[in-house]
Amino acid sequence: MHNFRKPPTMADVARRTGVSPMTVSRAFKRDSSVSQETREAVLRAAEELGYVFDSTASNLRSQRTDFIAVTIPSINNANFADTVRALSDRVSERGLQILLGYTNYDVAEEERLIEQLLRRKPEAIVVTGGKHTPRARKLLSNAGIPVIETWDLPEEPIGHVVGFSNALAVREMVDHFVSVGYRKIAFIGGDADRDTRGTDRRAGFIAAMKDHGLDAPRLIAAGPPPISMREGANAMGQLLERFPDTEAVICVSDLSAFGALTECQRRGIAVPDRMAIGGFGDYEIGAISVPSLTTINAFAREIGAKTADLILDVLDGKLDRPGRVTIRPDLILRQTSR
């Protein structure tokens, strides 16, 4: 079963093929100049020996790992997964591989993760969000590789940015809700000090309400992020008890919005007639639930794709100053609201 001999190296393959190790190295590269027959002979010998290319040596000597480091808050979130998938698909065409880590929505954890990832010497690093510890900022700035902040529009970006304003996106929903007559509007989100995007959305909500001359006392904190469906349901329960006259609620994500919807269904509260609901993120569930969810499409896949384009441009030297790609989220009106 196990093979206890030392695994073969390029030197072994070279000896067997009757060429130099350098030629073997070239044969394993895409576009190096090796004759067709030599390459085939090398690859055949490699296959016979069971040779497996050793990236670790290549990484050290060439000072290239072909890693793109990525941090996301949670591995179990369809929005971030969409972004990573689009990013991964795009950069893998160019031989780059994603090195993924998750922060649990915690900037201290993010700092640890960033340090760990940078040790692996990635070609670029993509972080979700624009809020970081001072040390994390410093690590990123000094890393000497492209840094891309996503899912946010930081005022003082570290390097490149591909994102959108969470506050403005929610504002758009508030504007619409007010325009169709809702006044007593609530917000369901996470605890203020953890989920920075959620906090931005809440801030956007409050500011927008204010601009319409409306107070915003109906704020339900559903716990530390991520806010699950279950927590959304519980929050809706709280909301109905504390502010029974609420007409509409905006939730920090479609997941909590769906949970809130189910709570209404369990309590026999008509949606949207007695209670309107808005979500965020355009998750699949919002499109298919009955009633379907009014939500905001943040174009998760597009964020990933544009991030990939940006990285490739920078690595190709086609972009020498920080790029700033702004995504415009889209309000999607469905059955849970007028």
Added chain:
Amino acid sequence: MHNFRKPPTMADVARRTGVSPMTVSRAFKRDSSVSQETREAVLRAAEELGYVFDSTASNLRSQRTDFIAVTIPSINNANFADTVRALSDRVSERGLQILLGYTNYDVAEEERLIEQLLRRKPEAIVVTGGKHTPRARKLLSNAGIPVIETWDLPEEPIGHVVGFSNALAVREMVDHFVSVGYRKIAFIGGDADRDTRGTDRRAGFIAAMKDHGLDAPRLIAAGPPPISMREGANAMGQLLERFPDTEAVICVSDLSAFGALTECQRRGIAVPDRMAIGGFGDYEIGAISVPSLTTINAFAREIGAKTADLILDVLDGKLDRPGRVTIRPDLILRQTSR
């Protein structure tokens, strides 16, 4: 912004601290013997210089990467994400890092991915499923590292196994459905030739039906995996048109089951009275939807945790023969069935 000097190495830190590079190296390891004050001096000097440990050199020299390679069918699936998270949390305590790749439910893609991952010289490799191309099997066998197949119970495992029988799990649901009186039971799954776990579940369904003396002509193929909520809804539509007298349907996952449920809701079909629905995977949505979904808990997190335990045992030399950890999925009865 960018720092164009060559980044500092251990030698630079050593010079600044007034010790040898070897001592710097030791100071960066957890349990190496360096005096407390030396370590602190080294770390201080490193911080001042902005030194970042270079894993690539370490990996080559020590022949250790501290990577655990993992392949999953899709990055956007809560079950696999749960497994990866549990695995990651557990092994990261020991300084190991997950190197993740996804196969798009395709064994050819899996083969490419496995080869790519093995080049990075991981300490162990975890694959989802027990079906692979012959070359992939060979690559894994010859890799000289622990191989763990998960989410399945292959008859001829390559190395270790942490999984369950997809066929038996579905059988349990069929047994229950029959015991409470359903006879005309359908199955909604993916196309037969791609999703191997889905195919196993379908096979388990057919076999179980047969054992009850029941035919199983009501098989809806909803397309290539993964089967989304939308596809589940479409499949339910097809089912209702082709087999209108169906009493119950078992879906390949909770996602398609929820989609099927919503289609019933749109068509005014009472669940479970006129149509019972069963899912698979115990996703959050199944617990919270109205009505809540009868499903099968495959213990995704436990698979990840036990895989981690197994890997750590093997790496510690505490396990010298292939391990086989069998998970027993659990039938969860909820409101979409009797």
Added chain:
DNA sequence: ACTTGCATTGGTAACGATAACATGGATGCC
């Protein structure tokens, strides 16, 4: 006093690929 043992530190070589440069031979052009 002398050995033994431990804790701490240092010197040297090596991990396995490839960047940089060099070379031999074929081909093209005037």
Added chain:
DNA sequence: GGCATCCATGTTATCGTTACCAATGCAAGT
């Protein structure tokens, strides 16, 4: 024919860390 050019391949040194072995100093034990 002579010279430039290009293609395919070889030689040498090196990327930055750490395994391995050695050495020093000091405390404890006999």
